[in-house]
Amino acid sequence: MRQQIILGFDPNIRFECVKCGSCCRIAFGNVIPLQLYPQEVSKIRRMGYGDSVIYIDHVHYIRAVDSHCVFLTDDYLCTLRIRYGWSPVNCRLFPITVKLINDVFILDLNWDYSSKVGCRGFGSGPTIAERFKDLEKLLHEVAEYVYGNVY
Numbered sequence: 001m002r003q004q005i006i007l008g009f010d011p012n013i014r015f016e017c018v019k020c021g022s023c024c025r026i027a028f029g030n031v032i033p034l035q036l037y038p039q040e041v042s043k044i045r046r047m048g049y050g051d052s053v054i055y056i057d058h059v060h061y062i063r064a065v066d067s068h069c070v071f072l073t074d075d076y077l078c079t080l081r082i083r084y085g086w087s088p089v090n091c092r093l094f095p096i097t098v099k100l101i102n103d104v105f106i107l108d109l110n111w112d113y114s115s116k117v118g119c120r121g122f123g124s125g126p127t128i129a130e131r132f133k134d135l136e137k138l139l140h141e142v143a144e145y146v147y148g149n150v151y
């Protein structure tokens with residue numbers, strides 16, 4: 001990867017998602033506060049879910065209904081993952097947040113949202129450092145979105 005990475009957290013923190021779906025069940029107003037890249041918006045529209053995207057202050061978000069993501073099933077699963085084996089990269093990165101500025105990835109942990117949703121993934125499983133290869137794949141995807149190679 002040609003981009004540099006700056007970590008805003010201790011990579012020895014242990015995290016393993018327990019797939020509780022809580023991060024898909026807290027809405028801010030009528031949106032889930034995870035930003036979509038424009039290419040993801042196009043993809044969601046092509047899947048036939050254009051009404052599920054909301055545009056606020058130049059940013060696209062997934063619509064929330066009754067305080068949960070419109071794609072969350074009654075079993076707390078993601079409709080997009082079930083039907084298409086895909087979900088927006090910021091959903092997959094959570095609780096890590098990523099900004100790519102001037103070829104530098106700035107990674108942080110979204111403590112505020114994690115504590116609001118009661119994320120139970122912290123403290124167990126491998127360290128984030130041990131999962132860096134997986135994380136790099138997601139960063140590569142972000143780079144493709146930002147540099148415009150994925151449509």
Ligand code: SF4
Pocket residue numbers: 016017018019020021022023024094095117118119120121
């Ligand atoms: S709240 Fe945390 S543990 Fe639960 S699904 Fe989201 S990331 Fe995974």
Ligand code: SF4
Pocket residue numbers: 023024032062069070071072073077078079080081087088091
């Ligand atoms: S798109 Fe899927 S993973 Fe993302 S918030 Fe909605 S239900 Fe959760």
